[in-house]
Amino acid sequence: MKFLNKNYIIGIDIGGSKIIAALVKGARVFHKIKIPMPKNKKDFFSKLEKIIGELIKKAGGKQNIRGIGCGIGGALDLEKGIILSWSNVKFLDGLNIKNWLKKEFNREVKIDNDSKCFTRGEYLFGVGKDYKNVVGITLGTGVGGGIIINGKMIYGANGSAGEIGHMIINNGKDLEEATVKQMRKSKFSKMAAKEFEKNLGIGLANIINILDPEAIIIGGGAAKTTGAFILKARKISKKFIVFPQAEKNVKILNGKLGENAGTIGAAALFYSQNI
């Protein structure tokens, strides 16, 4: 029993509007804690300290925690563990979150982009299990992405590959601005919904034309409220996809791990180096 306990990983998903943290084993999530994203740095530290402390207690002590896996939005220096810049949560810019977590809790820490964690979670344990080439898209405060090719997460030369939400699709606006952000600004008007569908459709088509994945997996906090639009977006995407077989074969899927995908995928940083 003690041996099994030791394999707990603390998975943390730090998004633009909330933090989810839990004890994780594979795809199983225990003692999940969910709090709104704090509004300043001081609050961020004290809240994070409190919820991680609580999880360690639930696990029966630090000795049962293998490590802390943490998914975070924004531009990260993955090697050093620094949040370089995050337009949705500016007060964390420059923070070395990896060092802070290590020092506070004396466990091994691994960090990654939050949308990559979502994609990894769904790829390993969710709706992406049967594929080797998938793109994950998170619709949340912003829009993020993760690209898996031949079973490997693509990080790029500077760790920033997958920033799908910042692809410009119309009139200088990026996919993030043209979908979730304009939707919130317009207070979910009908016209905004139509724009959302069209723009998400273009985003899907662009991804398919560039990467030709087996499947695109959609998730994130806004995916629930916008789920109905995804079918329409897929329809719209068809006319922009140039390769008939790619259009026919690609699967557009809703993630099945729900809000746990991010914590599961963050914890999974400890299971596999490649993914």
Place this chain on the structure above:
Amino acid sequence: MKFLNKNYIIGIDIGGSKIIAALVKGARVFHKIKIPMPKNKKDFFSKLEKIIGELIKKAGGKQNIRGIGCGIGGALDLEKGIILSWSNVKFLDGLNIKNWLKKEFNREVKIDNDSKCFTRGEYLFGVGKDYKNVVGITLGTGVGGGIIINGKMIYGANGSAGEIGHMIINNGKDLEEATVKQMRKSKFSKMAAKEFEKNLGIGLANIINILDPEAIIIGGGAAKTTGAFILKARKISKKFIVFPQAEKNVKILNGKLGENAGTIGAAALFYSQNI
């Protein structure tokens, strides 16, 4: 001597407006023949037969030809060797070019997308030699692309990855339409040049945000006449790139193999399976 001769490969680059064919050994090109793209299928067959026949003669006979590597635009079924659809050269739709070449010349035949051949050529022997992660962009009759990640060409689930020219960037228009096509339509007006720069800049930024490559290599028939705009496009791209280190580190390079890149990259299909 005879042994060396045997290693000739016939490299063919079939683009929207011209065909280039040559005897190729590595990065060396012998007896290059260049003709305008024929206007119908009958002419296409007879011209191709003639120039390949000429190259075989120059090589001293079929026994000195290891194989035929052929780069072609449009959507291809790489396994079967069929041109599925090609908006710029409609009369070839449905042709099994691989079988035709095999039957005509009794040599092994390998085919690939023309922009992937360009990218492979520059990656193996040109300006991409020192990198492992590059994206090639061809500006020609259309706009094509090739994506190399960790030294491997990305084909996607249906062989269509890399269709960068069909990424929608503004008002339903794709990168191809918004750069080379509008430029030709407007007869190279100053305003069209400004649009070209802006739209290419957006295309570069999108590629960098999605793939974070070490280098982007630009080539193709229109790259010569538009070379001056590429510097400006790069400047414009900066404001759309979200990750500061990617913006700083990425190299935007002109190909150095000139119009030979496509034939060299098509012939290189015989040197390496992965690339």
